Amino acid sequence: MIELKNIRKVYNPKKRNQFTALQDITLSIDKGTFAAVVGESGSGKSTLLHIIGLLDYFTEGEYLLDGCNVMEKSDSSLAKLRAKEIGFIKQDFALIENYSALDNVMLPLYPVKAGNKRSKAVNIMEMLGIANLADKQVSQLSGGEKQRVAIARAIVTSPKIILADEPTGSLDSKTGNDIFNILSELNKSGMTVLMVTHDNNLARKCEKIITIKDGRLSSVT
Numbered sequence: 001m002i003e004l005k006n007i008r009k010v011y012n013p014k015k016r017n018q019f020t021a022l023q024d025i026t027l028s029i030d031k032g033t034f035a036a037v038v039g040e041s042g043s044g045k046s047t048l049l050h051i052i053g054l055l056d057y058f059t060e061g062e063y064l065l066d067g068c069n070v071m072e073k074s075d076s077s078l079a080k081l082r083a084k085e086i087g088f089i090k091q092d093f094a095l096i097e098n099y100s101a102l103d104n105v106m107l108p109l110y111p112v113k114a115g116n117k118r119s120k121a122v123n124i125m126e127m128l129g130i131a132n133l134a135d136k137q138v139s140q141l142s143g144g145e146k147q148r149v150a151i152a153r154a155i156v157t158s159p160k161i162i163l164a165d166e167p168t169g170s171l172d173s174k175t176g177n178d179i180f181n182i183l184s185e186l187n188k189s190g191m192t193v194l195m196v197t198h199d200n201n202l203a204r205k206c207e208k209i210i211t212i213k214d215g216r217l218s219s220v221t
């Protein structure tokens with residue numbers, strides 16, 4: 001499903017303060033995999049996730065998504081692909097605080113022109129056991145509740161890939177385990193899940209561990 005070949009990412013490439021975030025990343029991730037991406041802060045984990053998620057461009061190399069070379073697609077085509085096929089979960093939740101939980105979950109449905117947006121969003125929230133939060137403003141929710149809303153928003157379009165950037169990093173251990181279990185269930189339902197984490201205990205529960213060190217692929221186990 002995901003195939004990276006000799007990916008290199010350089011920020012400010014024509015300036016003195018240029019920085020190489022990723023170097024020679026060659027990696028294949030099969031459909032239905034649950035993989036943890038680990039490494040020290042600043043090693044390039046989030047940059048790798050952003051490139052896989054079509055949020056950032058790479059400087060050199062090749063990226064095939066479902067056999068399609070992403071560099072051969074227009075920006076608008078990539079935006080549509082990202083909206084339909086990829087769901088994002090972030091450590092800081094990235095929710096709109098003055099919107100209701102339901103309104104936040106519905107947001108990804110607008111670019112894909114989905115019908116019955118409210119019904120679809122409510123169904124996803126019911127599946128995650130948070131339908132009771134639908135009319136609450138995000139600013140009134142706990143951290144664990146916000147992360148569940150963020151997961152609902154990420155999966156409301158039924159994406160093939162879930163990219164989670166430190167989804168448990170700001171949560172207590174019990175809530176973090178609950179969030180991990182939700183991701184595990186989504187993986188069992190057929191979604192490919194890539195999770196950046198500093199929690200080695202959670203990483204060891206994943207099918208695959210991808211270790212990034214100083215912008216390079218250190219190991220895949």
